[in-house]
Amino acid sequence: MELVFALVIGALTASGVYLLLRARTFPVVVGLTLLSYGVNLFLFASGRLATGQQPILGSSASYADPLPQALVLTAIVIGFAMTAFVVVLSLRNLADNQDDHVDGNRKQDEDSEEAKQ
Amino acid sequence: MSLPLVVFLPFLVAIAAPLFAQGGRTAIAIVSSIPAIIGLAALFPHWETLAGGGVVHNSWEWLPALGISFSFRLDGLALLFALLILIIGLLIILYARYYLKKGENIGKFYALLLCFKGSMLGIVLSGNLLLMMIFWELTSLTSFLLISFWTHKQDARRGARMALAVTGGGGLALLAGILIIGNIVGSFELDAVLAAGDLIKNHAMYPVALTLILLGAFTKSAQFPFHFWLPHAMQAPTPVSAYLHSATMVKAGVFLMARLYPALAGTEQWFYMVSFTGMATLLVGAYVAMFKHDLKGLLAHSTVSHLGLITLLFGMGTELAAVAAVFHVINHATFKASLFMAAGIIDHETGTRDMRRINGLWRYMPHTATLAMVAASSMAGVPLLNGFLSKEMFFAESLQLNLPGIWAWIPPIVATLAGIFAVAYSARFVHDVFFNGKPVNLPIYPPHEPPRYMKIPVEILVFACVMVGVFPAYSVGPLLYSASAATLGGEVPDYHLAVMHGFNLPLMMSFAAFIGGLIMYSQRQKFFDFHARFKEVDEKAVFEAVVSRFVELANRFTARIENGSLQRYAVLLVGSAIVVAMVPLATMGIFVGENGLSPVDWPTAIAAAILIFCALASAFLHRGRFTSLMFLSVVGLLVALAFARFSAPDLAMTQLSVEVVTMVLLMLALFYMPSWTPLETSGTHRARDIVLALLAGGGMTLVTLAMLTQPFTSISEFFLENSKTGGGGTNVVNVILVDFRGFDTLGEITVLAIAALGIYAMLKDTALTPPPGDGEGHAWTRDAYPLMLKQIARPMLPLALMISAYIFLRGHNLPGGGFIAGLITSVALILQYIASGMVWTQDRIGIKYHNVIGLGLIFATIAGAGSFVYGYPFLTTTFDYITWPVVGKFEVASALVFDLGVYLAVIGATLLALVSIGRLSPHSAIRSPRENV
């Protein structure tokens, strides 16, 4: 089971990183989301895996580590806020540059540089 | 405390001086003379002590940690320089009164001049090397401002920058050198350093320190090959040039060598470095001076040459040579200052400094001409003038050097050669300017004598030249003796100041130089022709070119590295993380810990396979954005399932809710974006990215595997034990969130709130044109609010509200809580927005989300701060079981109020963010007078 879980995290990270390195805002956002899924799972896993041991007192004989769960919850929320912000930022980028390239409108830059020379 | 007074008074007056600028030039000149007069008066009483070989100390602690103290020290050498600075400074002030024109910024001029004077005094009077260092750099800075006084002149600005770069840069080397010395000696106090000469010279770091210190001294006193800044500093107003290049700025370098003479001199390194630099400078300066047509240019190069001479003398390392050096410092200061002032007068009265045009001035200004001729003769080394005396000593010393074989001939030959040039350029100065026919095309014609008082400083200095020249022993004898004693550290050799020492070799050399110089001058045209064959190098242009080249290089380098490509930066970031983590991970390899692997159950494995597949698919099919989004959605769902599968119901719920809101968010954004990502990254880049991605993924897999199989204990036992008893809830995760680590949660909802506010602010004035149809060219439907959706969505709202109330209330004991409840409410409201539109929904909600956010934060904060009342720390929760009739026994927990804050903040933030984006849509005609959002 641990190997399966590890592979899942690896796949999420790899996909996230790959998308993160794309040149357009949208894939980057998707990549960040995937990466944060991977990271959340990883942080969750730092309390080890447990089946049917939800940390609700009285519902089971032994309990999974509740602390990573609380941390992940915080991380999910923060990740959501950040994703929302970066999504909007990419919209703003689109509005300002008429292009969704992560570096703004590259063509425009080149034109203006030519104009300068 | 007279010494600090001498140093700091100029600064104080500098602050006040500009105020007197309104009162006219005379007023400000008088005010500016005060520090010098007081300074002289303050130094005078110490003469007794100094004449007896004593030293005056004034000091108090400043920064003991740095070894800096306000330590001032006056000995003969310092006195000599201080007198030069003060007296010539006084004369300059008087001179400048007449030199500067009415419209100029005299306030700034005098203020800077005073600051500069203070800095110079600081250098010579400092008793602590670091303190001296501070003043040293201050002279660089103030001289920078003085040289560029006429900021509208490009040459002035460039000259100033060059001076600053060379002297300031040299200063940094000096700093390093001084720090090493301080390290060796263990103190920066001058007394200690001077006493530790042997320790320093025998230390392994001595060569380094010496080099660095000499670098500082050489740059400051314009030694070859750093001499080039000095002539260009001539762009300054002439009073400044006269001051900087006779008695002060350049002499600071010389002073340094004199000051540290006991500590550093006397070794082979010292000898070779100093004397050869001096020799080169002596020759180069003298040679170039000959060919300058600019009056001040000639003087400047002659200054370079004379500084070389002094340096050479110090470099010789013999005691007599040092005395000669000190003597020449005095002489050079007097005659060069007067020459500069004379040049300034000529410039002032004729409007030009070009010697090819200024001719025959004798007829127009005989008084000035007389003064200038005397001073120039002193420069040439004519007997009965002070320049002759020190030059004789120099010639004598050049013969005393114990160099092996043929080398022994070099110093005297160089000295004579330089003497020839000196005579030649002095002759040129005199003959070209005052005789040699008639003036050519002068801008101001006819020239006449300057105002009476403008000549007084020159007269005083020329008088000094003559006095020293004729009665050396009586005029400067005691001062020279005391200064030499201080330079050499007590032991002064026998020397004899007299006009004549009889017919000896040095006199012969003088004679030869005199004759040779005159011949050279008479044959000058040939030399000019010879010199014209070499292309004149404009050092300013070179410097400027070097700097611009450097700037351009830096620019190009920076642009190459910092190329504005996020992809590059992201690769660097991810790459760095991989590289640093790789080292330990490579050691570890594939590692399965003590706990071993637990058995796989197939449904989970299949779900995991789907997850992995969809994650990879969303990456590799990312160019079709919608498809990628669908895969992402599956991944989100399966992550939630994974949380549920591995005992985290709270997380599963949170993940689900967040995932849906994220999905809506992404869809909102995708509306405005192209639906396809073009293929624009090159194959190699993609290969690189894939490698990075695989490394990152592989690394995470290894870490996770190792981590999951290793046993560990954590602090969580505490939470499980105290959750019910201390936190009043059985849902430990929730209790951690609102109690044990409530502060994290407070931060987290703040993040959410800030994000929403930031989004709102960012989109306030953004205008986006949506595409008219989807990627395949279908125009959008008209039907914005489908009937069925509208009808079903409405009854779902109360239902969802109830569910969220349920989830909220049970959260403390069962999976749920304010955050999830808040998201449920948000999603239910978002559904209304989707189904019925902005206007409709907004009208019915009727509250500002800003206020909801604020309310949420307030609730959370107040819930936390309530404990202050009882003296408990922030966020201490309390709970109790209350029994009411009918209701029965129930739990009241302050954590619930905190959770309510979370609930509200989540609703406000989520909706504010989404609605802000929705408002961009051209269809949403939400422009009601009172803006709800």
Next chain:
Amino acid sequence: MSPLAEYTISALLIIGGAFTLIGAIGLARLPDFFTRLHGPTKATTLGVGAVMLSSVVYFSSTGQGIGISEILITVFLFLTAPVSANMLAKAAMHIGVKTMDNTRGKPWDQ
């Protein structure tokens, strides 16, 4: 746990699983979008409903009380499945997905 409850639960579980699977098969196998739309709306909904019911029976028979959540889920599913189907059908008609050859009648223009 009474045998009756056990049988009921088992039967419901099997039925639920089977219908869910059949819905999925339909989704995978049927030839065009509109025919595929039928699978999830009916079979899957019913399948999940059956699983839900088994859960209700299971937990009430193990003495953990009557789970209203399951009922609520089912209600939600029945409430929302037609709307989802409707929305998706509208989207499909808008995009103009291909219908199978023997379809009679025509989708509306959107």
Next chain:
Amino acid sequence: MLDRLSFPQPWLSLILFLTWQFLSDGISGGSLVLGLVLAWGIPQLTQGFWPERPAFMKSWRMPAYLLVVLWDIVIASFSVAKLILSPRKPEPVFVCYPLQLEHPLAISILASTISLTPGTVSADISDDEKMLLIHALDARSDDEVIDAIHTRYEKPLMEMFK
């Protein structure tokens, strides 16, 4: 907004109250009080979202209708299952169903019912709310579908929403 101590939507309030009792484990004093509070508060908050109050004239007919639908769902599922598993190709048809119902909620309920029952999915409602587009998975003729729907579902609904 919360100025009235009334129940603007009594049916909704009742549903909410009852559901709450189920949600909270077992009926107790606490759940009754809380249920009451919610049953009052939520409709107060959301009443703005129901601009026209649903005209449940004969709401008691609802349970019977629901039972019929539930039964039909089970039947529908079996028939669809059969079709899915059989190798025979379905013969789908798009049917335009002329609506007699007028209330939008009633139309929505009808459309939902159609979607949940044998072999039909309501695909669209015309802009003027007079026509329903139905996709039947396997049907012989349009009229057959129209008749079945009309008699089995639309009529009871019409009676309810009179």
Next chain:
Amino acid sequence: MNHWLTAPVLIPLLGGILQTFMGYAPIALRRTLALATTVLLVATSMVLLTMADDGSYRAYAFGNWQPPFGIVLVLDRLAAFMLVMTSVLALLAHIFSLGGADEGNRQFHTLFLFQLMGLNIAFLTGDLFNLFVAFEVLLIASYGLLMHGGGTVRTVPGLHYVVLNLVGSSLFLISVGMIYSVTGTLNMADLAVKVPQVTGENALLVKAGGMMLLVVFALKAAVLPLCFWLPKAYASATAPVAALFAIMTKVGIYAIIRVYFLVFGDDAGELANLGMDWLFPLALITLAMGVMGALGADNLKSLTAWQVIISVGTLLAPIALGSAESLSAALFYMLSTTWIVAGLFLVADLVASQRGSAGDRIITAPMMRHRTFLSVLFMIGAVAAAGLPPFSGFFGKLLILMSVEPGPQMAWLWGTILVGGFLTLVAYSRAGSIVFWRTVDGHVETARPLKGTTAVAAGAMIALTVVIVAMAGPINRYTEDTAAQILDTSAYIDILQTPMVGEDD
């Protein structure tokens, strides 16, 4: 328990909440309240400074939970130092913003105050995960602030900044996970106890986590090769924001000091002095890169932005060496450089407002109206930044130079800092002489008269460098004590024994 410790967190929080509510209140009122908040913050941080100066650690356990279980705020000299540095800077930047930079949208003050809250939490917290949360608070606020002011120039740099920091946040979480998965704790004091006991594969895990954490901090601190997001982002931010951002890199440096000296310090067994051997050369290269950037900068703001990078390099090199002297020197220099850089950003903005279309670009333009005032400010700032006497930069650098033990490291450090200082001087003199002196005839049409608030704020910010010199003795004494306290980790660990309220009774 001393409630003062929460003041730096709660004051901006409440102020920020107030601003949220007051979106539509008159701007004068909002400004007054916002400014009052910042003033209050300065006052409290001063109080905390005097408190911390007795050399003891004060812990504040949120929720009255014994560390390591609950979250603690820890006040020591270092934290108080950072608080004062930040609040003073923030006050002046805030005053500057009242000159008009806060207009445009209604969120400026809210975001500004929340950013301060994030910063203060970061400085005070004694919990690794809470540090993450603090980072996020200050980052998200900084994202918002960075985008403040309209126009299209800051979008792309802002996007880069945000995306990179999001990746950084992910890395932070991964590191926290790795460290927690071995040690089972998040409290820094507890980590300092547990990390030394870690061995074998576990040590490798912690090592990997710790190194990745260093990458995160290095990203925040803008160490090469992770510094490229900074210049454009800072140069495009509005002036008060850029000034406040001068602190942002220092947070990274603070975190390095806090975590690496406490948790991975000399006593950390297998993990002692983790990453410091990487940090030293990187810091020097960063410095060199910053100098290159400064030389090539084509406007005053990016020149200043590169100065930020130069100071990061200058700061981290002595920190990596890790002796008490070098730490103390670094702290002294940090104070000086942070304030100077902030002041330079403000001055650059004033210059830009006086030069019409030329802005703050290093090109010829008509003479500006308040040339003398602005050029004096710039000159002081430049001299201080380049590390020339008589201003504070010189003393900072001097301390750093003197703190190194002789050896190859000394040669590298001295060489880089001195040559770097020289080239910086060239860059500043070039920029200043062109901007202030090389004028063409004509008038700037759009020049706005200098406002009192902005002029005073910028002047005061620059003047702080003189204040530092005047108080160099006491400040140096304080930083020395701070360094000693940082290196004495055992005292920090004692906060685990802090008695909780009600326990003694």
Next chain:
Amino acid sequence: MITIALYASIAMVTLAALLNVYRLIQGPDAPDRVLALDTLYINAIALIILLGITLGTRMYLESALLIAVMGFVSTVATAKYLKRGSVIE
């Protein structure tokens, strides 16, 4: 017996999920994918319920409830995006 039925049920639902994923990949059109996703949501509900029964706990039921609500909103939003572009307007 319940155990066997449970396993059978889980196996079938898992298989169903696989088939849904097949449809998700296959497409061919966007609505197909959304439909597959929607079905996957419903399958997930079933899986969670089954998990709850397997573990004998009701702790996960609310997660299922949430999927029912959230999945619907997600599907609706996606469908609206497909035909209308702007989800919230």
